Amino acid sequence: MTSTIFSERPTMGLVSPPEQIDALDPSISPDTPLSSATILPRRPGPLAVPQQRRAIRGLSRDDLLMLGGAAVSSISTTILIFGRLTPLDGRFGMVVVGFFIFVAVYGVLVSLTENRPTVVDRVTTVFLAGAALIAIAALFSVVVYTLWRGHDALWRSNTYTKDLSETLPQDGLGKGGVSHAIVGTLIIAGLSVLITVPLGVACAVYLNEKRTRAAGFVRTVVTAMTALPSIVAGLLIFATWIVILGFQRSGLAASIAVSIVMLPIIIRAADVVLRLVPGNMREAAAALGAPQWRTVWHVVLPTARSGLMTSVILGVARGVGETAPILLTAGFTASMNVNPFKDPMVTLPLVAFKLVGSPLPAQKARGFAAAAVLMVLVLLLFMLARTLGGRPVGQLSKRQARRAAARSIEDLRRVEARHNTPEQAPVNAAKSSGVT
């Protein structure tokens, strides 16, 4: 086992240069019997070759040449195989074959100069990078494809200002739009946020501040509810709210269904973020005499603000993109409806889902337009989450740090001003020092 994981010439880490080993007293070797006298190693004389600092990170010229050579070789071999030698076709197959040829060539190139563990290390690194590359490529493909299919509609103003009530299915993209779905998405997502965020954050605070068995039970139930498939949540609201209670399908029904899906997600995300608030900050607040609610309000929540913001916004993004529960509860409409309590309402994902099933190319294009608008909305929310949050708990942005510093300077000034007032100083000192 050791032979496969340990390199004799490690690519990272420390290696004693051979010159120094040579410089040791040659009379000392493992075979020499130890005498009681201490033998000092002789100091090495001036080195024949000046030592050069080894680069321990980054890619060396050799690495780059090997990678480049392997890439060129694999590309040309793949083209040769697919173009001349065999009747294979398919872009996907080409990429796969090309990747494996690249790995093989690169492995051989590395093995010319390096030992086996190093070759294994380099080849697995290529595989890991390949996995990450697949993920990133898939993401870009999804985002770019959606935006590209919908780009026609994205630049038309009627997409954002008109609804589909007066549009015939065969009309081109110049007529009609998805404004009703945009409004519906915002209303349903907004209502869900109004329900879930205060409740969710309060519940997360409860889970963190009360370490009782009841809190443990709530946490278990919330964890269990993250497993609830969103379609089942939709079915539940459909059966109770609409079938049994006899209400209409409406934006409110949809936002209740979405809230059931979002609530456990937000609670769990907020719970994790709050748990990361360092205990010494709470203790510091308690030591200064703050009651618990002040500790939570002035220390815990501001410390975790960035993370909370991120979890909330990502929960919103999830709610905006949710289709299954809305399909069952919001109904479908072609016209604008801004009242969530009455009449069906429609959201972007639902429009996309319904319209792409249509055989008419114009309807299909509209479906993609809705998907593209939705994608843009999610991207915007995501960027918002990154700019507002994305910082580890307790780490401040430059501006926050400046403001905190300014506040504490102000506090210092205030305290000093109070203590240095000539007449009051003795009184204060006597008061604060108490009986002694």
Next chain:
Amino acid sequence: MTAVTTTMPRVADAGAPAQKPRNLASKRGFGDRVFDRMTSVSGLVVLVMMLAVGLFLAIEAKQALGKAGWSFFTVAEWETGSNHFGIAAILLGTVVVAVVAVVVAVPIALGAALFITEIVPTWLRSTLIALVDLMAAVPSVVYGLWGLFLLQGQVIGISRWLNTWFGWIPIFSVNGADPDNPLSSQTVYSASVFIAGLVVAMMVMPIACVVMRQVFSQVPIGEREGAYALGSTRWGMIRVVALPFARGGIIGGTMLGLGRALGETIAVALILSPRNLITLHILEAGGNTVSSHIATRYAEEQGFGLSALFAAGLVLFGVTLFINFTASWFISRSRSGASSEA
């Protein structure tokens, strides 16, 4: 220096009153009592909401489950009118889609997580993390459209290739396919469980990746450096230090992804053409899952039929619940456990 004498404190006389420990509990002020009340109420509201959801689900499903009995798990057809219905086919379809998704997604998630934590230079790391997070935020309907209109065209070639060369393995065989005839129609390979699984894999990947990445980032620095100090290569360090340390997280992340894959609705409903048949031929056109079955049937069912759909939903919920709890059990049991997310 002056001499220092140590004075021993005198032990209290036996006759003195015994000291009692001071009561440390402090009286909570008005603000704190309001705070207690408010947080407890919010916890209670959430608890009641969630329990109500579970309870309603059970009540709604009871009627159909009571009537169908155990045949609910063995019948493949769905004819609620003639009381001949069951989830054998759709539950199997759900599991197969989820398994395909996990088999595809987990190696990618593991590789990406290792790449992000161990290999990539620091300046690129946060960008990659953000991209993976963005992948989790992309709506499922967008993945569905992508799978239906872009991926399917690419994957049919692979399906045909798999069927041609590995058709003798039962899961890769396709009824009605004729690999020897190059002009035969390719529609037998479209709308298959395999394609649906690939699309769901794209949604599962970021979820599994996030858990794995968190666990890898908790590998103790001392153990890493120990491995390097012994002359290990980076891969050697990953193999003997990072992977064993993160084993629980890897299993947990995988199962969390599986839980998500089981509940996925819209993307699957877009791609699969509904067909209730007990089959393991993943490359064949058609199939069904519990959630897409609910999404396509809810409007036609009333009363008893709706109850049957609830029963299907309840079973799906039960399976997902079991998998999620197993996942968190694995994660909390692992060395990296306590502080991780799931």
